Amino acid sequence: MILEILINTDDGEEDYDTTWYPNGYASNQSTIGHDGTGSCDVGLRFDNSGIAEDASILNAKIRVKCAVNSTKRPTLKIRGILQAAPATWDQATRPSTRPKTIAAVDWDIGTDWAINTWYESPDITSIIQEIVNQTGFNGDIALVIEDDASPSNQYENIWDYNQGATESPELVVTLGSTTKIQKSLTYYLEPQIQGVNLPKQLKYAVDATPSPIQKSLTYRIDLPGVSLIQKALKYGVLTTPTPITKQLKYCIDKAPIKITKSLRYEIVPPPAIEKQLKYTILTQHLIEKELRYFIQEAIPPTEKSKNQVLKTYNVIEQNSDDGREDSDGNWNKDGNASHIITMGNYGGKTHTGAFRFRHVNIPRNATIFFARLRLRCAYTDSTAFTTKLRIKGIKEADVQPFSATNKPSTKPKTVDTVAWEIYKQWNVNEWVQTPNLLLIVQELVRQSDWKAGNAMAFIIEDDGSAAENCKSVWDSSSGAEDKAELEIYWFDKEVNVSFLQLNDRDGEEDYRDKTPPTNAWYPDGWGNNRITCGDDGTYSPDASPNDAGFIFSPILIPKKAQIVSARLLVTSDNQNNAMTNWIIRGFAEDNAAPFASDGSNRPSTRMKTQAWVQWTLGVAEGGILTGIHWTAQSVYESPELKEIVQEIVDRAGWIGDASQKLGLVIESEHSAIGNAKYIVDYSKGGAGQWAAQLIIAWQQKRRTTTITKDLAAYDKANYPEFIIVHHSATPRDSTKFITIKNAHISYGWGDIGYHKWVSGLLDGDGILIQGRPENWIGAHTNSNKQNYRSIGVCVCGDFHSTAGNEIPTAAQLATLQQLLDTIRKQRNTPKERVLGHTEVPGAATNCPGDNLLPYIQNYRLTGSLT
Ligand SMILES: [Zn+2]
Missing domain, CATH: 2.60.120 (Jelly Rolls)
Known part of the structure; x- marks a missing residue:
């Protein structure tokens, strides 16, 4: 033309x-x-x-x-x-x-x-x-x-x-020819299913493609930017949790229609790959389009979860995806004029909030581990009035955007619903987390026509609030940082959810280290039906630990089942920035007994599991450990607890029937003085509606592992064969554990460098404090690869004769003796493998000082420090 x-x-x-x-x-x-x-x-x-x-x-x-x-x-x-x-x-x-x-x-x-x-x-x-x-x-x-x-x-x-x-x-x-690009893409992508080496296969595909497309692709390959793209793809393979070939295969299946348009429209899903794409956009415009195509269609794998709990995370994407409907049937996609979604009873009407999430990548019939909405408060309540809400799912396999003719009241709802009775004050711009929505999401993904990648929606209706009692959250039209979020943890095996069935199943224990303990056990928490967990400051500057105990049932998990994941869910009772350092342990009992009201079997009196998990509610910011914010009446989950649950389920006396009970304790492990968080007790709200839950994913088939050491793994985990003793080289009677821990975190380390700490006077003379978990690589002895093959023990004090010239106290030596004996027994470590830091080959240090080292040397000879 x-x-x-x-x-x-x-x-x-x-x-x-x-x-x-x-x-x-x-x-x-x-x-x-x-x-x-x-x-x-x-x-x-x-x-x-x-x-x-x-x-x-x-x-x-x-x-x-x-x-x-x-x-x-x-x-x-x-x-x-x-x-x-x-x-x-x-x-x-x-x-x-x-x-x-x-x-x-x-x-x-x-x-x-x-x-x-x-x-x-x-x-x-x-x-x-x-x-x-x-x-x-x-x-x-x-x-x-x-x-x-x-x-x-x-x-x-x-x-x-x-x-x-x-x-x-x-x-x-x-x-040229009017042949659609997408067709030929399908054609030449086929060979890629066969292997993983993407760049090579791309070249191959180019050679094999019929003329018009082949030409343009060959041309592109010849361009200088192409080598970069191959790299990017390789990189993508490495960072993506799932093999990229599978994703490509999925692309091919889905490829029939528009390529470029839809792709550019929705580049969102996997962020690691998205970055790569931006990089290629900078280097070669023409190629950008097709790469975007691959990525966009690369919906995460939905088939096998490889025995782990997976997480999907969705954010409101479009303004038609959230909004508010009032009891007169008016739909407002912006919430109201102020971009606020009101839920509850307000202005003589009731109001329903609605939230729709696109691209929820969960396969049909997956087992939901837990799920929740995260919403951002739009208003600071004047008082802590009660608002009664109820969360429902919209019972459609692929919910369409909301509109005046397609509003929440016109839609079918799930049979299962979740009550959300909020008795706490909300504060503007805080994030609130709903109760566990497992039942709703489970019902939605069991619909016969549910498909991974479909849209899922939830509504939050009034459920009998008194007049003018309502809660307000931001609508997505308020801005990108205000959009509601949906988090779903799911799994393709079985999940057991257990509860605190009665009031004797949780409570608070105070000051377990005081002798004799006074008023030690509080079945309803210490006050206001809440469990103080952390350090309440009572004995400042000494530690004042407050611990929380929980007994869950039923645990319908057969003996020797493999525990794939376990999490404790607790509800925060207030708005709180406290920095707590907790350790979760299990009760080493076949069938954990409920807590006696007189405290006679309170947590500190019971046998604990060997496995334990640290839960530090602090983050290092600029070298300072800062407390993680908890919002009033939001639900928070613990770190992974599978090792603890596994140890209990593996017990000889474990039965796994409907009466089976399992106990956990959250112990304060030298939380900062006066730093505690508050967990809602079972006694609050009657039937334990805000009480803790324990969620366990498990499978019948047991994984077996070889005992052969894998060299690659050897550099990634701690395999303790030695015990290395250090001193802190700081004053014995004026150094606190938390000070050293903060200092180490400020170096960018994940935790204090040692696994064990024997305290000086300030934390209590000769108290054993847990440092980092024993299976973490240490940060205490660089030479001889000892950070990968030892337990690091630090005794608080400066035991160098030419420096502090302090000597270890009798209490410190007694604790150290017991600790060395215990570790050696657990790990079958010969006493000859207990070393002072300076004795490690290649170590250039005087640590642990010549006032402590002779005790270590004596221990190697006789098994006794003294
Ligand atoms: Zn040292």
């Missing part, structure tokens, strides 16, 4: 990148090249070409008609204007102001030009193809013929449209 300039404002001359002349500089002639003063360029626009977006361009060239006989030989360059809908030219939108294509074609004039003769440019297919491939390309094509460093006074003059419609430049384009 031949495209012509149709209007005088569609061509003209720009001089020196500053001034636009719509009729050329003079006499309807446009100058291209160097006019003796500077560079002159010509802008051309071909309106309404009729070429479709993504059309295949076979060849293209520009024709210009010479206006003056010339022996000049300028060097020119043609570029496209990279705009999907380029406007006509004027001074404000002259060529130098507009974005250009990456593709560019040199046009070096090598002959004399004669007046009124037509001359043709070299082929500019690459430029036109790049223009046509823009999303939303509207058929208008704009080009610029630029001076490309011509010597002074080397230029041509060509006729402008103002000279006459048939005199102005033309664009000649031949369209």
Whole structure:
């Protein structure tokens, strides 16, 4: 086809990148090249070409008609204007102001030009193809013929449209095959299923592809950016948790329709890969599109979860995905005029909040581990009034966006619902977490037509609140940082949820280390039906631990089942920034007894599991450990507890029937003084509706592991074969554990460097405090790879005779003796493998000081420090 300039404002001359002349500089002639003063360029626009977006361009060239006989030989360059809908030219939108294509074609004039003769440019297919491939390309094509460093006074003059419609430049384009790109993509992607080496297979695919597409792909491969893309893909394979081949296979299955458009529209899902794509966008525009295609369709695998609990995370994506309906049936997708979704009883009406999440990638019939909404409060309540709400799912396999005709009240709801009775004050911009929505999500993914990637929606209705009792959260129209979130943990095996069935199943124990303990056990927590957990500051500056005990049932898990994941869910009773350091242990009992009201079997009196898990509610910010914020009446989950539960389920006397009970304790492990969090006790709210839950995912089939040491793994985990004793090299009677822990965290370490700490006077003379878990790599002895093969024990004090010249106290030595004996017994470690730090080959240190080292040496000889 031949495209012509149709209007005088569609061509003209720009001089020196500053001034636009719509009729050329003079006499309807446009100058291209160097006019003796500077560079002159010509802008051309071909309106309404009729070429479709993504059309295949076979060849293209520009024709210009010479206006003056010339022996000049300028060097020119043609570029496209990279705009999907380029406007006509004027001074404000002259060529130098507009974005250009990456593709560019040199046009070096090598002959004399004669007046009124037509001359043709070299082929500019690459430029036109790049223009046509823009999303939303509207058929208008704009080009610029630029001076490309011509010597002074080397230029041509060509006729402008103002000279006459048939005199102005033309664009000649031949369209290629109309074969859709996506079809051929499907074709050449097939071989990729066979293996993982993506770059190689891409090359192979290119060779094997039929002509039109093959050409463009080959061309792209030849471009310099391609090696980068191969790297990016390789990188993607490494970082993606699932093999990328599977994802590609899925792409192919789903490939039938639009590629480029839908892909650009939804690049969101896997963030690691998304980054890679941005990188490729910078290096090569043309390739970007197809890569985006791969990624976008790469819905995470939905088949096998490889024996672990998986998590999906969704955020409200569009404004039609959330909003509020009142009891008069009015739907408002922005909540109200202030972008607030009100839920409950307000203004004489009841209000329902609605939240829809797209692309929920959970396979049908998956087992839900737990699920919750996270909502951001939009209002600070004046008091702690009670609002009674009820959460329901919308019982459709792929919920459509909300609208006035498709509003929550018109939709079918799930049979299972979750009560959400909020008795606490909310504060603006806090994040609240709902109770566990497991039952609702479970019902939704069991629908016969549910598919991974479908949309899922929840509504929160009033459930009998008193007049003017309501809660407010931000609508998505308020801003990106305010959008509601959905978190679902799921699994493809079996899950057991157990509860605190009665009031004797939880409570608080105070000051377990005081003798004799006074008022030690509180079945309903210490006050307000809440369990203080952490350090309540009573014995400041001494530690004042408050612990929480829990007995759960039923635990319908057979003996020797494999525990895949276990989490404790607790509800926070207040808004709280406290920094607590907790250790969770199990009761080493076949069938844990409920707590006696007189405290006779309170947690500290019972046998604990060997396995324990640290739960530190602090984060290191700028070297300072800061408490993690808990919101009033939100539900929080513990770290992974599977090792504890496994140890209990493996007990000889474990039965696993409906009466089976399992106990856990959260112990304060030297939380910062006066730092405690509050957990709602069973006694609050009657039937334990806010009480703790224990969720366990398990499977019948037991995994077996070899005992052969894997060299790669050897560098990633601690395999203790030695015990290394250190001193803190700080004053024995004025150093606190938490001070050293904070200092180590400030180095960027995950925790204190040692596994065990024998305290000085401030934490209690000779108290054993747990440092990092024993299976973590230590950060105490660099030489001899000991950080990977030892338990690091630190005795508080400066035992160097030329420095602090302190000596270990009798209590410290007694604790150290017991600790060394215990570790050795548990791990079958010979006493010869207990070393002072300085004795480790390669260690350049005097640690643990010559006032402590002789005790260690004596221990190696006799098994006794003294
Ligand atoms: Zn040391």
